[in-house]
Amino acid sequence: MRTANILHLGIKELRSLLRDPMLMVLIVYSFSFSIYTAATAMPETLHKAPIAIVDEDRSQLSERIIDAFYPPFFAPPALIMQTEMDARMDAGLDTFAVNIPPDFQRDVLAGRSPAIQLNIDATRMSQAFTGNGYVQSIIGSEVSAFVQGYRTNVTPTVDLVLRSRFNPELNKKWFGGVMEIISSITMLSIVLTGAALIREREHGTVEHLLAMPVTPFEIMAAKVWAMALVVLVASACSLFFVVQGLLKVPIEGSIPLFLGGTALHLFATTSLGIFLGTLARTMPQFGLLLMLVLLPLQILSGSVTPRESMPGFVQAGMLVAPNTHFVMLAQAILYRGAGFEVVWPQFISLVLIGVALFTLSLARFRKTLATMA
Structure with a gap:
């Protein structure tokens, strides 16, 4: 029952x-x-992250840096003026804002160490954490290739074999x-x-x-x-x-x-x-x-x-x-x-x-x- x-x-x-x-x-x-x-x-991977670039140098090197940012990791860069950078980040339009200073190419060729300013909207934690390394790597690679005149593929001392299980x-x-x-x-x-x-x-x-x-x-x-x-x-x-x-x-x-x-x-x-x-x-x-x-x-x-x-x-x-x-x-x-x-x-x-x-x-x-x- x-x-x-x-x-x-x-x-x-x-x-x-x-x-x-x-x-x-x-x-x-x-x-x-x-x-x-x-x-x-x-949001675990970087995908079409909005980025803006202030190009105060307008040189061949700065053009190479701008062209290096493309989908799927980044959205096409928005070319803006320096006066617009803070306002756009305050409005949440850009996750990354890169400021290339004047005479950047000349200082690089002269052996000096010019600085590029990278502003990040850290409230977008996943994109900010991952994209920070991407931006630094892209800029460093383009500057190195421009100075040497060619792209180098450094052979690692140890070959790391990646095996992603499951x-x-x-x-x-x-x-x-x-x-x-x-x-x-x-x-x-x-x-x-x-x-x-x-x-x-x-x-x-x-x-x-x-x-x-x-x-x-x-x-x-x-x-x-x-x-x-x-x-x-x-x-x-x-x-x-x-x-x-x-x-x-x-x-x-x-x-x-x-x-x-x-x-x-x-x-x-x-x-x-x-x-x-x-x-x-x-x-x-x-x-x-x-x-x-x-x-x-x-x-x-x-x-x-x-x-x-x-x-x-x-x-x-x-x-x-x-x-x-x-x-x-x-x-x-x-x-x-x-x-x-x-x-x-x-x-x-x-x-x-x-x-x-x-x-x-x-x-x-x-x-x-x-x-x-």
Whole structure:
């Protein structure tokens, strides 16, 4: 009887979700447009960076320097006057502004060391950090070639052979698409279960459930499996049609193994959503709680920055979060083709964390229902 109750209550949750257009739009957006835009807009490489050049020398050397900046790394340089440089950077029109001083070519040929001023908009961190080295290298190469009369290819003493494993193209889409799926899985699982509980409280259907011969365990288990199933199906479709189909990201490992780990992760995060739903009385309160919980989970789990770069106490503390283990197993399976013999510690960790969160949420849920009764 308990299994039948859980099944029928879960079907009721699915029907309620289908009648909520806003949540349906959120699910579709999170596993389609959001993943595509996050994968294609990751600012890790220099691409068409806006640059302006003040040419006060107007010499053959300055012309060579100007012509050396071209797509795809830089946009075609804008030739401006010195009086325009600060105003354009203040307006955010240029990330880089190069000022070539008068008599620059003459000073170079005379053996002096003239200075070229490079202004950088450091608020655009990714472009500023990468482009700084590009600009210095381009200018240095053009000046050296002009002085010597030819371009030299210096033979290195040691031949460094680069081998980029797991992403030989160094394609940012391969990283962004998968990591966005992980973030969407966590966010939607918490949102859907918490919203389902709060929606019943606001509509007054919780009292109807209390009058039925069902237990708090059955009510909570039904919400967990129904919302977890929705997110699991949506993530599988997104992985096949968006990541593999649209973005052309190769998946090295076993997708069924990844979905198995996703199911365990959803068991933990849906239980967490129930817990947050018992703390919040309204959807606005739930939204505030969600920001306090979701942002640390995503930022400190290793999906954005490597865990090794974080302080030791943060690394140790995040081991109790399901996201940390889910990111580890997802990267190992989807990127490196790892099997169960590699990721079994993460599977066990997700089981233990899920059981702990489910038990805690069930106790809180029973207390909430007791106060309502």
